[in-house]
Amino acid sequence: MKIKLTPDRDIKVERKRIGRVPVLILRPKVKAPAGVGLLWIHGGGYILGMKEMAYMGRALNLVKKYGVTVLSPGYRLAWLKPYPAAVEDCYTVLRYMDSHKGELGIDRLMVGGESAGGGLCAAVCMMARDRGINVSYQFPLYPMLNNFDTDSSRNNHGRVWNTRRNHLGWKVYLRAEAKKNVSPYAAPSWQTDYTNLPPCYTFVGDGEPFRDETLKYVEDLRKAGVNADVDVYHTNIHAFDMLYPDNEQSIKAIKKFELCFAEAIESAM
Secondary structure (H helix, E strand, C coil): CCCCCCCCCCEEEEEEEECCEEEEEEEECCCCCCCEEEEEECCCCCCCCCHHHHHCCCHHHHHHHHCCEEEEECCCCCCCCCCCHHHHHHHHHHHHHHHCHHHHCCCEEEEEEECHHHHHHHHHHHHHHHHCCCCCEEEEECCCCCCCCCCCCCCCCCECCCHHHHHHHHHHHHHHHCCCCCCCCCCHHHCCCCCCCCCEEEEEECCCCCHHHHHHHHHHHHHCCCCEEEEEECCCECCHHHHCCCCHHHHHHHHHHHHHHHHHHHHHC
16 A cells, blocks of 8 residues: 655654554644644554554544644554554553653543554553553544454445455454454453443444444443444445545544544543
């Protein structure tokens, strides 16, 4: 995948390595910083993608509009290293953010991502809770959470992502464990304790594979007393907001996401 990058006068770009993890850092150059450090995790079914996908999705505009500082990790893809490489790489960057708040100019942490990045977002938030890092909010967009078929991921022929590709992604990520009960850090749908996880906002298409696991994740959070909301849009195009940002559904989804993000900033202050 080639992503054309153009200079943006509103964005300061930095690249660094945190341990073994290459990281893209996007900061506000013009707008006053919001004090929010956002770990934004790219998608790609655990087998594809790159940290520069932060330019394609929701993260870039959050820097411009709200002054957040985004760290996008170049985690190890599953064809190179299977679970737990990806989630541990992402957690390494979150831990760095937590211990370098002064240097980064942030005072609170949020985590988000698209697709497999949404799954990693959920897993990282579970790790953070269990290991003692406070995350103020999570945004796992149309997340890849369940290594078993659901009603919406079984026999799905949606555009961009479908049953066949979903099986491949999990097989490469989990290898011999792909069709077994696994740790919730590997497939967050296996979580049994949703208490004290961060508040959540997400959205998903009604015809795409991850509809049911997204809705169940939100339902499980709510049952545990966690504030969680989801919007469902009529489309079978996975990652529709990234691929077709100018269509009617995408415009609605992006507007609502940014509204919820602004509210999350206020609630976390």
